[in-house]
Amino acid sequence: xxxxxxxxxxxxxxxxxxxRLREEILGMIKETYARYGFMQIETPAMEHIENLxxxxxxxxxxxxxxVLKRGAELKRALDVGKGELADSGLRYDLxxxxxxxxxxxxxxxxxxxxxxQTGNVWRADNPQKGRFRQFTQxxxxxxxxxxxxxxxELVSATAAMLQKIFARVGIQDFTIHINDRRILRGxxxxxxxxxxxxxxxLISLDKxxxxxxxxxxxxxxxxxxxxxxxxxxxxxxxxxxxxxxxREFCRDVEESCLDSGxxxxxxxxxxxxxxxxxxxxxxSFDPALVRGMGYYTGPIFxxxxxxxxxxxxxxxxxDQMIGKFCGQExxxxxxxxxxxxxxxxxxxxxxxxxxxxxxxxxxxxxKRVPLEKxxxxxxxxxxxxxxxxxxxxxxxxxxxxxxxxxxxxxxxxEFRKIYAD
Amino acid sequence: xxxxxxxxxxxxxxxxxxxRLREEILGMIKETYARYGFMQIETPAMEHIENLxxxxxxxxxxxxxxVLKRGAELKRALDVGKGELADSGLRYDLxxxxxxxxxxxxxxxxxxxxxxQTGNVWRADNPQKGRFRQFTQxxxxxxxxxxxxxxxELVSATAAMLQKIFARVGIQDFTIHINDRRILRGxxxxxxxxxxxxxxxLISLDKxxxxxxxxxxxxxxxxxxxxxxxxxxxxxxxxxxxxxxxREFCRDVEESCLDSGxxxxxxxxxxxxxxxxxxxxxxSFDPALVRGMGYYTGPIFxxxxxxxxxxxxxxxxxDQMIGKFCGQExxxxxxxxxxxxxxxxxxxxxxxxxxxxxxxxxxxxxKRVPLEKxxxxxxxxxxxxxxxxxxxxxxxxxxxxxxxxxxxxxxxxEFRKIYAD
Numbered sequence: 026x027x028x029x030x031x032x033x034x035x036x037x038x039x040x041x042x043x044x045r046l047r048e049e050i051l052g053m054i055k056e057t058y059a060r061y062g063f064m065q066i067e068t069p070a071m072e073h074i075e076n077l078x079x080x081x082x083x084x085x086x087x088x089x090x091x092v093l094k095r096g097a098e099l100k101r102a103l104d105v106g107k108g109e110l111a112d113s114g115l116r117y118d119l120x121x122x123x124x125x126x127x128x129x130x131x132x133x134x135x136x137x138x139x140x141x142q143t144g145n146v147w148r149a150d151n152p153q154k155g156r157f158r159q160f161t162q163x164x165x166x167x168x169x170x171x172x173x174x175x176x177x178e179l180v181s182a183t184a185a186m187l188q189k190i191f192a193r194v195g196i197q198d199f200t201i202h203i204n205d206r207r208i209l210r211g212x213x214x215x216x217x218x219x220x221x222x223x224x225x226x227l228i229s230l231d232k233x234x235x236x237x238x239x240x241x242x243x244x245x246x247x248x249x250x251x252x253x254x255x256x257x258x259x260x261x262x263x264x265x266x267x268x269x270x271x272r273e274f275c276r277d278v279e280e281s282c283l284d285s286g287x288x289x290x291x292x293x294x295x296x297x298x299x300x301x302x303x304x305x306x307x308x309s310f311d312p313a314l315v316r317g318m319g320y321y322t323g324p325i326f327x328x329x330x331x332x333x334x335x336x337x338x339x340x341x342x343x344d345q346m347i348g349k350f351c352g353q354e355x356x357x358x359x360x361x362x363x364x365x366x367x368x369x370x371x372x373x374x375x376x377x378x379x380x381x382x383x384x385x386x387x388x389x390x391x392k393r394v395p396l397e398k399x400x401x402x403x404x405x406x407x408x409x410x411x412x413x414x415x416x417x418x419x420x421x422x423x424x425x426x427x428x429x430x431x432x433x434x435x436x437x438x439e440f441r442k443i444y445a446d
Numbered sequence: 447x448x449x450x451x452x453x454x455x456x457x458x459x460x461x462x463x464x465x466r467l468r469e470e471i472l473g474m475i476k477e478t479y480a481r482y483g484f485m486q487i488e489t490p491a492m493e494h495i496e497n498l499x500x501x502x503x504x505x506x507x508x509x510x511x512x513v514l515k516r517g518a519e520l521k522r523a524l525d526v527g528k529g530e531l532a533d534s535g536l537r538y539d540l541x542x543x544x545x546x547x548x549x550x551x552x553x554x555x556x557x558x559x560x561x562x563q564t565g566n567v568w569r570a571d572n573p574q575k576g577r578f579r580q581f582t583q584x585x586x587x588x589x590x591x592x593x594x595x596x597x598x599e600l601v602s603a604t605a606a607m608l609q610k611i612f613a614r615v616g617i618q619d620f621t622i623h624i625n626d627r628r629i630l631r632g633x634x635x636x637x638x639x640x641x642x643x644x645x646x647x648l649i650s651l652d653k654x655x656x657x658x659x660x661x662x663x664x665x666x667x668x669x670x671x672x673x674x675x676x677x678x679x680x681x682x683x684x685x686x687x688x689x690x691x692x693r694e695f696c697r698d699v700e701e702s703c704l705d706s707g708x709x710x711x712x713x714x715x716x717x718x719x720x721x722x723x724x725x726x727x728x729x730s731f732d733p734a735l736v737r738g739m740g741y742y743t744g745p746i747f748x749x750x751x752x753x754x755x756x757x758x759x760x761x762x763x764x765d766q767m768i769g770k771f772c773g774q775e776x777x778x779x780x781x782x783x784x785x786x787x788x789x790x791x792x793x794x795x796x797x798x799x800x801x802x803x804x805x806x807x808x809x810x811x812x813k814r815v816p817l818e819k820x821x822x823x824x825x826x827x828x829x830x831x832x833x834x835x836x837x838x839x840x841x842x843x844x845x846x847x848x849x850x851x852x853x854x855x856x857x858x859x860e861f862r863k864i865y866a867d
Contacts, residue, residue: 028771029494030549033534036490038547040554044486048476055469060831062808062838064856065465069457069580070491070536070566071511073450090492093512093532095570110531111514113454115491126459128451133461135852137840145491149516159490172841174811177824185831297820301828350449387483390595399718403598407722410481410606417483419558420593431556435485 035150035158041435046375047161047368051143053189054163054362061182063141063165068122070145071113076125079349083318085117088148090158115147119164120346120359127168128350137170139178143364155369166359168347173290176324176342177297179360180308183338187328188303190367194374197305199330199337201298204314205291206321206341208275211283212312216258218250224319226250226258231315238262262313271295271310291324320346326360333370338362381438384414389421389428393445402443456571456579462856467796468582468789472564474610475584475783482603484562484586489543491566492534497546502767504739506538509569511579536568540585541767541780548589549771558591560599564785576790587780589768594711597745597763598718600781601729604759608749609724611788615795618726620751620758622719625735626712627742627762629696632704633733637679643671645740647679652736659683683734692716692731712745741767747781754791759783802859805835810842810849814866823864 032038039047055065077089091111094102102108116122119142127138143163152158165182167175180201187199209230213223229244236244238259245255264274271291275283291310298308316325316339323342330337340360347355386409388402406416421442422428429440453459460468476486498510512532515523523529537543540563548559564584573579586603588596601622608620630651634644650665657665659680666676685695692712696704712731719729737746737760744763751758761781768776807830809823827837842863843849850861 028500028546028549029497030546030771032490032546032550033492033494036492038490038551039488040551041485041487044488047488048486060834060836062836064462065469066462067460067465067468069453069459070568071454071457071580073454076450079449090516091514092536093514095511115513125449125451125453128449129453130459130461135849135856136843139838147491159492170841172813174820174839174841177820178839181824181828293817293820296817297824300821301824350451392593396714396717399598399714400721403602403718403722407602413481415481415483417560418595418599420591420595422557428556435556 033158035152037157037159046371049193050190050364050368050371051163053193054143054186055141057186057189058141058165058182061139061165061178061185063139063182065141065143066123066126067142067144068116068119068126070115070147072116072122072125074109074111074114076121076350077114077117079121085148088117088150090115090147090149117148118146119144119162119361120166120343123164123166123168123359124347124350127347127355128352131351131355136168137175138168140164140166140168142166155365157365161364162361163364164359164361166357168355168357170358171344171356173294173324175358176294176326179340179358180294180298180326181301183328183340183360183362184298184302184306184308187338187362187367188306190371194371196330196370196374197303199306199328201306201308202311202314202327202329203291203295203308203324204311204326205271205287205324207284207287207323208271208278208291208312209315211275211278211287212261213258214282215278216261217254218258222250227315230262230313231317233262233265233313265312267309269310269312271312274310274312294324316341318343323358328362330370333366335366336363337366337370380436381433382415382436383438385435385437386414386416386439386441387429387432387437388416388418388441388443389425390418391421391442391444394443395445398443398445454579456573458578458580467792470614471611471785471789471792472584474614475564475607476562478607478610479562479586479603482560482586482599482606484560484603486562486564487544487547488563488565489537489540489547491536491568493537493543493546495530495532495535497542497771498535498538500542500770502542502545502741502770506569509538509571510535511568511570538569539567540565540583540782541587541764544585544587544589544780545768545771548768548776549773552772552776557589558596559589561585561587561589563587576786578786582785583782584785585780585782587778589776589778591779592765592777594715594745596779597715597747600761600779601715601719601747602722604749604761604781604783605719605723605727605729608759608783608788609727611792615792617751617791617795618724620727620749622727622729622747622749623732623735624712624716624729624745624747625732626692626708626745628705628708628744629692629699629712629733630736632696632699632708633682634679635703636699637682638675639671639679647671648736651683651734652738654683654686654734686732686734688730690731690733692733695731695733715745737762739764745779749783751791754787756787757784758787758791801857802854803836803857804859806856806858807835807837807860807862808850808853808858809837809839809862809864810846811839812842812863812865815864816866819864819866 092113094112102110146162213226229241275288320343321341322344325341327336328338342358344356347357409416513534515533523531567583634647650662696709741764742762743765746762748757749759763779765777768778830837
């Protein structure tokens with residue numbers, strides 16, 4: 026028998042201190058989202074391989090952990106030689122499972138349906154600092170609301186939740202960036218790009234913060250787009266700055282390129298969300314916000330924090346995806362927070378060292394303590410626990426100093442040593 | 447593209463009402479175990495295939511969902527023909543992962559280490575009523591405590607937790623059965639069975655409640671054991687009845703068959719736990735309690751409830767298993783509750799129908815409501831949410847009656863319809 030002590034590659038053992046923080050934060054998330062009327066649901070970790078490879082998951086589909094068929098079915102697949110070996114796989118996000126869940130259960134659910142999901146997802150990615158092969162996602166989604174009330178609810182719930190979490194370590198400031206896929210499309214059409222060229226143009230625009238306007242220009246030219254069109258396009262983005270309104274940006278985009286009501290809808294989201302934001306939190310129109318996934322169709326949003334190069338939450342409207350599972354059109358909008366990233370930021374700001382608490386009591390019992398005395402200890406402990414205290418009862422070690430140290434590191438603040446006499 | 451609406455075979459979509467109950471119960475479990483000093487940990491869903499097939503998991507090892515190798519490694523395995531196709535698998539319990547976790551992290555953990563784990567496990571079992579291929583387990587374990595303080599803590603924490611949970615539906619009564627593997631061994635040795643014969647004898651004894659003494663006798667005779675020995679053995683079990691003490695049962699078991707201190711240790715557990723039990727809860731010595739798993743070495747326990755043919759919790763001491771991962775002996779004792787079974791019992795006793803709450807407020811907005819009025823609604827909702835209320839803001843449907851009904855089913859008790867004028 027060969028035993029391996031380490032977890033499988035790219036996955037983590039959570040130590041008690043990690044879990045305490047994660048559970049505390051998850052508790053805040055659940056509480057806040059519940060108040061905003063989101064209902065928690067859960068889907069299995071495994072999904073049919075057909076659903077996972079249905080081209081809704083983008084590049085994540087290359088990273089699926091596939092689950093081997095079993096018994097006779099596996100034998101048949103191996104015999105055939107080129108048969109499929111897997112019949113299911115571990116989910117790589119919570120969105121594909123949500124689409125299937127809604128298709129499966131929609132008769133039993135209210136409409137609009139406000140869903141909250143949290144759970145692990147798995148990706149066979151190359152592990153690197155801060156990127157794991159198993160990690161927790163937290164998504165809220167509103168299905169069946171075609172109005173921008175959905176976006177107002179999603180953005181204000183997420184803002185309220187992040188504000189509460191970051192208050193835990195004294196951080197007040199973060200920014201919600203907002204844009205609309207239809208504005209991105211309109212600006213590209215206005216500059217003369219065709220519908221088919223838009224995805225490639227947006228891939229370049231998405232690099233704004235990394236390579237700047239000059240870099241985007243070079244890339245677009247390299248991709249063979251005519252200089253005149255590129256310069257016309259990028260002149261729109263020269264005005265990108267904080268405080269630029271959606272209306273200002275779209276001033277020169279003609280009606281034929283941009284559906285009516287898009288600008289008003291986005292400005293309304295900003296107007297309704299702004300008064301609900303705490304001090305330090307901003308919502309800002311960003312014409313260069315793209316978001317990677319191909320399935321977005323309307324407003325898109327992302328949350329950033331100074332000093333961190335990654336976004337801490339992101340989402341948007343995806344009106345066509347759920348329909349592919351349901352066989353009928355279901356509009357949808359969602360916001361997903363980067364749980365692991367938030368934990369990283371919190372850990373950066375948490376004070377090192379234990380937080381010992383008086384209400385954490387450890388009884389250390391000498392081996393020879395008679396039954397009578399043990400009974401007393403257990404009764405006393407029961408009373409403390411009843412009153413909300415944390416109590417542990419353990420045999421006293423020879424090296425009691427070390428034992429106390431390790432318990433102090435776990436928050437114990439009071440030690441009662443019980444001897445035989 | 448082919449989409450499948452149903453979850454993979456044997457797995458469940460959790461509807462909002464299911465999740466509310468599960469989350470409420472999990473909250474009670476976490477809170478109670480925390481007060482008893484158990485520290486929550488988490489291990490990945492996947493484990494190395496070598497660890498999962500190391501013969502610690504009994505029959506569960508036949509039910510592993512195996513995860514396919516990827517890329518070059520998969521190609522190599524397929525080329526070789528008879529190579530292993532999987533490099534990992536989904537965990538089928540929380541005990542094997544705990545053993546690996548402790549081996550991997552023991553330098554950072556206090557000793558004794560009181561661990562609490564909850565999470566999903568997966569078994570490719572034949573699905574049937576109440577048995578799923580993904581289900582939640584909740585385990586507490588104490589590693590590195592060689593004394594029976596461990597069992598007293600495990601049993602009293604589990605009793606306190608179950609009492610709290612079942613109080614939710616007005617159930618008071620359940621029974622904790624307790625025995626010791628060394629007493630089972632002693633009784634068999636006393637009757638003349640050899641060390642090697644004990645496992646097979648215990649398999650028969652384990653069927654006491656199903657086939658009775660007569661059935662066990664027939665089975666043992668059929669297995670070729672001499673009648674005299676069988677009758678001598680079963681005469682010990684004729685005295686099995688409620689209230690039989692461990693000391694009485696072991697009266698005729700000679701010292702050479704039973705280590706000294708075993709009876710005293712078990713009686714001490716019962717003495718210390720009894721005064722802490724609520725009304726209706728009993729702890730009772732049961733000489734015929736066996737528990738299936740081969741790895742138990744000392745006290746074993748199981749919880750039953752009248753009217754249910756299954757046990758709702760079970761555990762015991764397993765002093766040799768962790769050591770196989772660590773390379774050094776680590777004593778251990780654990781108690782696992784059947785989370786899904788407890789949920790089944792609670793659902794049997796819960797009143798059908800929605801529990802509408804006044805603090806659950808739904809705003810239903812007409813499409814033509816102007817921005818001004820929307821701003822007011824969102825501010826009002828923010829105040830209610832701040833005060834702990836649950837609020838949802840949605841577009842008003844044409845069939846508003848149906849919309850209200852579905853929201854009532856989710857607990858909403860107040861509806862504010864907002865019109866344009």
